[in-house]
Amino acid sequence: MKDRLPPSLYVPPHQRLGSLPPDYAFHPLPLSYSPIRYVSAYDDCVSEEAFDREPMxxxxxxxxxxxxxxxxxxxxxxxxxxxxxxxxxKDRRDFDKLAALASSLGLYSHAYAKVVVFSKIPLPNYRFDLDDKRPQREVNLHIDLLKRVEAYLNEYLTKKSKRMDRFSRTSSTSSIATDEGLLEQTELMAATKTTLDNILWQRSLQLRDRQEYWQQSVEGRRMLESRRSLPAFKQRDLVLTAISQNQVTVISGETGCGKTTQIPQFILESEIEANRGAFCSIICTQPRRISAMSVSERVAYERGEQLGESVGYKVRLEGVRGRDTRLLFCTTGILLRRLLVDRNLRGVTHVIVDEIHERGMNEDFLLIILKDLLPRRPELKLILMSATLDAELFSSYFGGAGVVHIPGFTYPVRSHFLENILEMSGYRLTQYNQIDDYGQERTWKMNKQIPRKRKSQIASVVEDALRAADLKEFSPETRESLSCWNPDCIGFNLVEFILCHICENERPGGILVFMTGWDDITSLKEKLQIHPIFGNPHRVMLLACHGSMASFEQRLIFEEPASGGRKIVL
Incomplete structure (x- = not known):
C-alpha cells in the first residue's frame, strides 16, 4: 500500500513525471494493482465496459x-x-503516455471528449470549439471573474431601477418600439423640457434651411416642375386645409394621380416650413414590403436626399432611418406591432393609411384600433387614402370625416379575353396541351386535371357561361378550342405561346404575368428559361416577384432592360 499515492492528492497526467516531491515519487506498482484512468468531466462516451477493456x-x-x-x-x-x-x-487511448512525453518536452496537454490537445500554453478544462455537441454545460470560472460580473450586473440593475422610477411606463414601452425602428428615442432624457425644445427648434431650422436650399437649386426646380404635372399637386392647398381642419381625412384619387408619393410630402414640407419639422413624426403604411421600400426611395429622391435622412422605411427584419427621419414608410404589420407596446403612439403626429380599398385583414384591424385611439389623442391626424370612389364608406365609419377627391388621368386600357386571345393568336386548345405537369405538387395537379364524370363547380359555371355566350363572330376553330377548355388548368403552354406572340408581333414594352403562387411562378420561369427567346438575356429580362423573396431580389423589377430588350415579371 505504500506504493499507492495518498487518496487526497490528485496529479494531472501531464505533471506526473519530474514534478512531484521526493516523498511522492512514482514506484513500480504491484501486478494486482488496477490502473487509474483519469477521465474528463465532459467525456460522454465513458462506460463501465471501457474500464474493463482498459488493461488490454x-x-x-x-x-x-x-x-x-x-x-x-x-x-x-x-x-x-x-x-x-x-x-x-489510438491517441485518446494512449493519452497518459503521450501526456508524459509532452510534459518532458515542456508542453501542456489535455484530453477533451473526443479530442486530445498538446499546446505551448496552459489549456482550459473546456473548449467550446472542440465540442461537437456544444451543449449548455456548466463551466467553472475564477472567483475574481465571478465577482466582477456580479458587480457589473448589480450596477446595471441599479441604474435601470432609477430610470424606471424617473419615467412612466409609457416612456419605457416606447423604447421597445424604438427597436422596431419607428420612433427615435430622445437622446437627452434627463434634460429639461426647455432645453429639449431648444434642441428640436434648432433641428427644425436646419431642416427648413436644407429644404429651401434644395428647392432653389437647379435640380430641385426641375424636380418641382415634374411634380407639378401630377394631379395631386394641383390639390395641394385643398388637401392641407382639409387635414388641418379635420382629425380624420379621407382622400380618394384615381390610380396615377400621385397621392402616394405627394401627400406625405405635402405634410412634411408644410411642417418644415412652419418650423415644426423636428416636432412632427409621420408614419405612412403600405400593404406590401416592396411598396414601402420603393415609395420611400422615390420620395427621398424627389427631396434630393439619401434614403435615411428625413425619409426612411421599416419592414420586417429590415429598415433604413436616421436621427432626422420625420417621414417613415412601413408595412401595416409594423404599425400594428408598434401599437402592441405603445397604444397611444406617443410622439406620432400623422398616420397615413394608404390603399385602404384593398380591405385586408391587417388594414381593417388597424382602422378599428385607430378609431379607438383618436379620442385619446385629439391632436393626432389620420389620413386615409383610397384609389376607388368608396370614400363615403370610410368617412361614415369615422363619424363624417372630411373627404377630398383628386381627379387623375389614366392610360387607355384594352381588355382581351380568352376568346379574343385565341382568335388573334390562332392558338388551339386541346385536351392534351392544357395539362400542367410541373412543380412540387405535380402528381396532385395532374390528378386534379383528369376529366371526371362529376365536374368541379368552376367547370360547371364555365360551361354554363359558354352556352349562354354569343360566339358567332368568332371562327369555328376558336369555338372548338373554347369547348375543350379545362378551367382547372392554368395552361403553361398557352401562357408561353402568348408571351412569344407578344414579343414577336407587339410594340416594345414590359409584360406583367400574375400567377397563383410561388410554385407556379418558379415553374413557369424554369419553363421559359429553356425557350430560345425568353432564355436569351439580351432579348428578354425575365424576373420573378413574390413577397417571400429577399428585398434586393424584389428591387430588380425596377431595373431597365437592355437596349432593345423586353422585361417580363412573373
Missing amino acids: LSALHCANLDEWKRNLSMLLRDSVKQEVISREK
Whole structure:
C-alpha cells in the first residue's frame, strides 16, 4: 500500500513525471494493482465496459510514440503554430503516455471528449470549439471573474431601477418600439423640457434651411416642375386645409394621380416650413414590403436626399432611418406591432393609411384600433387614402370625416379575353396541351386535371357561361378550342405561346404575368428559361416577384432592360 499515492492528492497526467516531491515519487506498482484512468468531466462516451477493456488497450505502440516525438518536436520549432490537435482513437487511448512525453518536452496537454490537445500554453478544462455537441454545460470560472460580473450586473440593475422610477411606463414601452425602428428615442432624457425644445427648434431650422436650399437649386426646380404635372399637386392647398381642419381625412384619387408619393410630402414640407419639422413624426403604411421600400426611395429622391435622412422605411427584419427621419414608410404589420407596446403612439403626429380599398385583414384591424385611439389623442391626424370612389364608406365609419377627391388621368386600357386571345393568336386548345405537369405538387395537379364524370363547380359555371355566350363572330376553330377548355388548368403552354406572340408581333414594352403562387411562378420561369427567346438575356429580362423573396431580389423589377430588350415579371 505504500506504493499507492495518498487518496487526497490528485496529479494531472501531464505533471506526473519530474514534478512531484521526493516523498511522492512514482514506484513500480504491484501486478494486482488496477490502473487509474483519469477521465474528463465532459467525456460522454465513458462506460463501465471501457474500464474493463482498459488493461488490454493500455499498450503503447512504439511507432505511435516515435511519430508523436517528431510531431511535438516540430511544434516546438514552429514559431507560429501553438498547438497540435488529434482526434485519433489510438491517441485518446494512449493519452497518459503521450501526456508524459509532452510534459518532458515542456508542453501542456489535455484530453477533451473526443479530442486530445498538446499546446505551448496552459489549456482550459473546456473548449467550446472542440465540442461537437456544444451543449449548455456548466463551466467553472475564477472567483475574481465571478465577482466582477456580479458587480457589473448589480450596477446595471441599479441604474435601470432609477430610470424606471424617473419615467412612466409609457416612456419605457416606447423604447421597445424604438427597436422596431419607428420612433427615435430622445437622446437627452434627463434634460429639461426647455432645453429639449431648444434642441428640436434648432433641428427644425436646419431642416427648413436644407429644404429651401434644395428647392432653389437647379435640380430641385426641375424636380418641382415634374411634380407639378401630377394631379395631386394641383390639390395641394385643398388637401392641407382639409387635414388641418379635420382629425380624420379621407382622400380618394384615381390610380396615377400621385397621392402616394405627394401627400406625405405635402405634410412634411408644410411642417418644415412652419418650423415644426423636428416636432412632427409621420408614419405612412403600405400593404406590401416592396411598396414601402420603393415609395420611400422615390420620395427621398424627389427631396434630393439619401434614403435615411428625413425619409426612411421599416419592414420586417429590415429598415433604413436616421436621427432626422420625420417621414417613415412601413408595412401595416409594423404599425400594428408598434401599437402592441405603445397604444397611444406617443410622439406620432400623422398616420397615413394608404390603399385602404384593398380591405385586408391587417388594414381593417388597424382602422378599428385607430378609431379607438383618436379620442385619446385629439391632436393626432389620420389620413386615409383610397384609389376607388368608396370614400363615403370610410368617412361614415369615422363619424363624417372630411373627404377630398383628386381627379387623375389614366392610360387607355384594352381588355382581351380568352376568346379574343385565341382568335388573334390562332392558338388551339386541346385536351392534351392544357395539362400542367410541373412543380412540387405535380402528381396532385395532374390528378386534379383528369376529366371526371362529376365536374368541379368552376367547370360547371364555365360551361354554363359558354352556352349562354354569343360566339358567332368568332371562327369555328376558336369555338372548338373554347369547348375543350379545362378551367382547372392554368395552361403553361398557352401562357408561353402568348408571351412569344407578344414579343414577336407587339410594340416594345414590359409584360406583367400574375400567377397563383410561388410554385407556379418558379415553374413557369424554369419553363421559359429553356425557350430560345425568353432564355436569351439580351432579348428578354425575365424576373420573378413574390413577397417571400429577399428585398434586393424584389428591387430588380425596377431595373431597365437592355437596349432593345423586353422585361417580363412573373
